[in-house]
Amino acid sequence: MIIVNDKKICEVCKKNNAVILCDGCGIPLCKDCRSFDLWSYGCGHIDPKVFCSKCFDDIDINPWGGKRD
Ligand SMILES: [Zn+2]
Numbered sequence: 001m002i003i004v005n006d007k008k009i010c011e012v013c014k015k016n017n018a019v020i021l022c023d024g025c026g027i028p029l030c031k032d033c034r035s036f037d038l039w040s041y042g043c044g045h046i047d048p049k050v051f052c053s054k055c056f057d058d059i060d061i062n063p064w065g066g067k068r069d
């Protein structure tokens with residue numbers, strides 16, 4: 001995940017300051033609009049991911065949490 005340090009406005013609500021970038025499409029997200037997911041690998045390594053709601057539901061971007069139609 002990529003933390004936002006400089007002042008950016010959230011791309012989803014266009015209202016709050018962004019705190020993080022979406023791991024899928026790279027848009028800035030505030031703390032209300034981000035969705036966390038944990039990707040775990042076989043070796044026990046867990047990689048925290050953060051997505052906008054669109055990428056979170058996208059099976060191609062988030063195979064662990066995305067929904068199949
Ligand atoms: Zn927002």
Ligand SMILES: [Zn+2]
Nearest residue numbers: 022025052055
């Ligand atoms: Zn996204």
